[in-house]
Every structure is written in C-alpha cells, then in structure tokens.
Amino acid sequence: MRSILLLLTLCSWALAQEISLPEAVKQATAKYPSVQVSLDQVSEAAAGINLARLAYLPRAEMLGQINRATANNVFGLLLPQTVVSPISGPLLPTGAAFANVWGTAVGVMINWEPFDFGRRQSEVASAAASKTRAEAAVARTELEVATATADAYLTVLAAQQTVLSAQAAVTRSQELVRLTEALVKADLRPGADLSRIQSEVLLAQAQVVRAEQTAATARATLVQFTGPATPIHSFRALPPATPPTGIATAHPILREQQATIDEIKSRQTVIDKSWYPRLNTQANVFGRGSGTNLEGPFPGGAAGLGPNTGNWAIGATVTFPLLEYKTLRARRQIEQQRIARESSRNALLERELAAALDRAQIAVATARNLATITPQQVTLLRQTLDQTTARYRAGLANLTEVTDTQRLLTQSEIDHALAVLNVWRAELALAATQGDLAPFLSKVP
Numbered sequence: 001m002r003s004i005l006l007l008l009t010l011c012s013w014a015l016a017q018e019i020s021l022p023e024a025v026k027q028a029t030a031k032y033p034s035v036q037v038s039l040d041q042v043s044e045a046a047a048g049i050n051l052a053r054l055a056y057l058p059r060a061e062m063l064g065q066i067n068r069a070t071a072n073n074v075f076g077l078l079l080p081q082t083v084v085s086p087i088s089g090p091l092l093p094t095g096a097a098f099a100n101v102w103g104t105a106v107g108v109m110i111n112w113e114p115f116d117f118g119r120r121q122s123e124v125a126s127a128a129a130s131k132t133r134a135e136a137a138v139a140r141t142e143l144e145v146a147t148a149t150a151d152a153y154l155t156v157l158a159a160q161q162t163v164l165s166a167q168a169a170v171t172r173s174q175e176l177v178r179l180t181e182a183l184v185k186a187d188l189r190p191g192a193d194l195s196r197i198q199s200e201v202l203l204a205q206a207q208v209v210r211a212e213q214t215a216a217t218a219r220a221t222l223v224q225f226t227g228p229a230t231p232i233h234s235f236r237a238l239p240p241a242t243p244p245t246g247i248a249t250a251h252p253i254l255r256e257q258q259a260t261i262d263e264i265k266s267r268q269t270v271i272d273k274s275w276y277p278r279l280n281t282q283a284n285v286f287g288r289g290s291g292t293n294l295e296g297p298f299p300g301g302a303a304g305l306g307p308n309t310g311n312w313a314i315g316a317t318v319t320f321p322l323l324e325y326k327t328l329r330a331r332r333q334i335e336q337q338r339i340a341r342e343s344s345r346n347a348l349l350e351r352e353l354a355a356a357l358d359r360a361q362i363a364v365a366t367a368r369n370l371a372t373i374t375p376q377q378v379t380l381l382r383q384t385l386d387q388t389t390a391r392y393r394a395g396l397a398n399l400t401e402v403t404d405t406q407r408l409l410t411q412s413e414i415d416h417a418l419a420v421l422n423v424w425r426a427e428l429a430l431a432a433t434q435g436d437l438a439p440f441l442s443k444v445p
Contacts, residue, residue, distance in 0.1 A: 018231045021153050022441045028149040028225035029142045038138040045131035052127040055120045058112035063286070065105045066305070070098055071292050090294065101291025102304030110283045119273040126266035133259035140252035147432040149225040150440075154425050156222050157234055159215035161417030166208040169410040172385075173201040176402060179393065193399045200403050204410075238371060238420055239427050239443040251353065251435030257346045261339060268335040275328050277320045284313045353433060360430040367423040374416035381409040 019027070029035055073087045113120075180197050183189040222232075288311075291304030321328075385405045391397035431440035 018233050019226065020233050021150060021444045024153050024222070024226050024232070025146045025149050025437065025441060027227065028145050031227060032145045032149075032225055035138065035141050035145055038134065038141045042131060042134040042138060045127065045134040048127040049124060049131060052120070052124040055123065058110055061109045061111075063105065063107045063109075065103075067103045068100055069103060070100045071290075072098070092292070092294075099292070099298050101298060101300075102289070102302070103291065104289040104305060104307050105286065106307055107284065107286025109286075112281050113279060114281060116278065117273060117276040119270070119276065122266065122269045122273045126263070126270050129259070129263040129266040133256065133263050136252065136256035136259040140256045143252045143432065143435065143437065145225065146437050147428065149222070150428050150437065151425065152218065152222040152225060153232060154421050154428065156215065156218040156232055158418050158421045159211065159218040160234065161421070162414055163208065163211040163215050165410055165413040165417060166204065166211045168413065169406065170201065170204040170208055172406055172409075173197065173204045176389070176406070177201055179389070180399070183393070188395060189399075196399055197403070200406070207410075233445075237445050238368070238423055239440075241368075253349055253353070253435070254346070257342065257349055261342045261346065264335055264338045264342060268332055268339070271328055271332045271335065275321060275325055277318050280317045280319075282313075282315050282317060284311075286311055356433045357430070360426065360433045363426040364423070364430055367419065367426040370415075371419040371423050374412065374419045377412045378409070378416045381405065381412050385409050 069085075071087070071089075071092055073089055073091050075091070078084060078086070177194070177197050180189060180194050184191055184194050287307030288309050289304045289307040291300070292298050385402070388397055388402050388405045392399065392402050427440055427443070428437075431437050
C-alpha cells in the first residue's frame with residue numbers, strides 16, 4: 001500500500017505543470033488583490049460619471065401627508081425654522097380654540113434646470129477625469145505587481161541554483177572523505193585529515209540547509225503573487241541585449257501623475273462654473289383637504305381625510321450666489337496650489353525615473369560583464385581542484401589546499417549561476433524603469 005502511495009505521489013510530481021515567467025506575471029496581474037482594488041476604483045469612478053450625467057434629468061418629488069391638528073392661526077412674521085409648523089388661512093372665530101380636525105395633502109413637484117452655463121458638463125468632465133486617474137492607477141499597480149512577481153521568480157531561480165551548487169559541494173567533500181580514508185588507512189595521511197574533511201562535509205551540508213531555507217522563503221514570496229505553488233522553469237541563457245532607450249512617454253507612474261493634475265484642473269473648472277445664475281423651471285400639482293373652512297364649522301368625523309381642493313402652478317426660479325464669490329475664489333486658489341504641487345511632483349518623478357534609467361543601464365552593462373567572467377573562473381578552479389587533489393593524493397599538497405580550492409569552486413559556481421540571473425534581474429529593472437515589461441518578457445526562453 002505504501003509503495004502504491006509513493007508511486008502516485010511521484011506521478012503527481014511528474015505531471016505537475018511548470019509555470020513560465022510570463023505566465024507567472026500574467027497570473028499575478030490578473031488575480032492579485034491590489035490590482036483588483038484598483039479595478040474596483042475604476043468601476044467606482046465610472047459610476048460617478050453616470051451620477052454626474054443624471055443631473056441633466058428633471059427632478060420629480062411626490063408628497064403625501066395626513067395629520068390631526070388644531071386650526072388656530074395667528075398673523076405676524078415667523079422667521080425660517082424647523083420647530084413651529086406653519087398654518088395657512090385667516091383667523092377663525094375664538095370659539096374654535098383647541099378644536100382639531102383632519103388635514104391631508106398630496107402633490108407632485110417637477111423641477112428642471114434647462115441650462116447651467118456649463119456647470120453640469122464640467123461636473124461630468126470632473127468625474128471622467130477621476131476615472132482616467134483610476135485607470136492610470138490600475139496600469140501603475142499592474143506594473144508594480146508584474147515587476148515584483150518577476151523579481152520573485154528570478155529570486156526563486158537564484159535560490160535553486162544556490163542549492164544545487166551547495167549540493168555539489170557536499171558531493172565533492174564526500175568524495176574527498178573517501179580518498180582521505182583510503183590514504184589514512186594506508187598510513188599516507190594522518191588521522192587528523194580525516195576529521196578535518198568530515199567537518200567540511202558537515203559545513204557543506206549546513207550550507208545546503210541554509211540554501212534550501214532561502215529557496216523555500218523565495219517560493220513563499222512567489223506564491224504570494226501567483227497563488228498555489230507550482231514548479232517553475234529554470235533557464236541559464238543570457239537575454240538578448242537591450243538597445244538604449246529612454247523612459248516611455250506613457251509610463252504608468254507619469255500617466256497617473258498627469259491624470260491627477262487633470263483631475264484637479266477639472267475640479268477647478270467646476271468651481272469656476274459655480275458662480276453663475278441658476279434657472280429652474282418648475283411645475284406643481286397638488287391637492288389639500290381640511291376638516292374646517294373660513295367660516296369655522298367643524299363637522300368632525302372623517303371630514304378632511306381626503307383632498308377636496310386642487311391647485312396647479314408653473315413657473316421659473318432664478319437664484320444667484322451673490323456672496324459666494326470670495327468663498328469660490330478661495331477654493332479655486334486651493335486647487336491652483338494643488339496643481340502647482342502635483343506639477344512639481346511630476347517634474348520630480350521625471351527626474352527620478354531618468355536617474356533610475358541611468359542606474360539600470362549601468363547595472364545591465366556590469367551584470368553582462370560579470371557573466372562573461374564567471375564561466376572562465378569556474379573552469380580554472382575546476383582544473384585547479386583536480387590538480388590539487390592529485391597532488392594531495394601524491395603527498396605533494398596538504399588538505400587545507402584542497403578544501404580551500406573546493407570552497408572557492410563552490411563560491412564561483414554560485415557566482416556563475418547568479419551572474420546570469422543578475423543579468424535578467426538588471427534587464428527587469430531596466431524594463432520596469434522604462435514602464436513596459438513586454439519587451440523583457442518576450443526575451444524569456
């Protein structure tokens with residue numbers, strides 16, 4: 001039974017589908033929560049556009065009311081407030097004091113603003129600018145997630161190469177243990193050499209454990225972006241050289257910053273359009289009912305429960321915010337300062353991206369130069385290790401020379417494996433600085 005389970009496990013491992021670097025990036029940008037948050041902000045902004053467009057439609061309000069109250073009235077002025085309920089009609093006879101009746105009211109009011117000197121259009125444009133900024137934020141978030149995913153992918157590859165080099169060091173140390181055992185048994189080497197090389201094996205095994213821990217941590221970071229863990233492709237080929245280019249004019253960071261400036265300008269336009277007269281055309285149909293009349297009889301019962309007097313009205317109202325000018329001017333100055341602030345930030349981002357581009361190009365050139373040196377170093381150290389081991393076998397070299405050469409070879413193998421991946425990482429940083437990962441992903445074997 002155990003052998004069957006082992007066989008099934010091995011088969012599942014064999015059938016596990018590897019995920020390529022472009023696939024990992026695509027999967028992360030499609031499912032990572034931060035991208036979804038940005039997309040939700042776009043949907044929210046799109047709903048804001050629809051809301052702003054609804055301001056062109058007329059408003060219709062309906063009212064239905066029923067009450068039981070006294071009918072006492074009084075002449076005189078009453079300032080606007082929300083406590084004392086208004087009563088219509090003249091004074092009733094004094095004998096009607098505290099008599100109460102039913103009152104009802106129903107009605108419909110339609111209010112429409114036929115033109116507004118461009119205010120509503122500016123509000124729609126402001127909502128559209130918010131949507132544009134949210135879309136630019138999506139592109140910027142996708143670039144950040146794609147870059148982080150690709151970097152995590154390359155980190156996993158680098159960690160795996162370190163594990164392989166560390167395991168190779170263990171194998172070489174174990175081979176040297178067997179050689180030293182034979183020489184010690186033949187009394188050609190002291191027993192201290194065997195203890196020394198056995199400690200080297202333990203050191204190499206400890207290095208493997210640390211390398212595997214680093215690899216597991218790197219995989220956990222990759223899983224954070226891509227979801228469930230899957231095997232990844234390993235590649236050692238150098239990417240094609242990237243021709244020198246500048247920062248993309250549509251760099252997501254710059255696009256988002258410019259969209260932020262445009263959004264502020266659109267809000268400023270709304271403020272500019274706010275100090276204009278507002279014309280509202282109105283139509284009103286209503287009916288009222290009361291349990292009494294001017295003469296003051298109080299029939300009681302159900303009198304007044306139904307509207308028995310109807311009215312209609314049409315008209316227009318013009319309002320003008322006469323004293324709002326200073327307030328609006330202060331708000332406009334605030335938006336103007338925000339534009340100045342975001343414009344300065346845009347200039348700062350352009351300068352930072354230009355500096356980052358220079359650093360990325362230097363990093364690419366340096367990584368490529370190192371990638372041409374490390375293979376030669378590995379070849380020479382392997383030859384040196386063979387020669388040193390042969391001299392140790394012949395008694396012409398001590399164990400320290402052999403172990404030191406082995407350590408140098410292990411480190412050189414790690415450096416060689418990482419040198420190629422560092423070229424890919426430098427190319428990734430260059431593509432991220434330029435604002436487009438597509439050319440970089442097209443180079444992945």
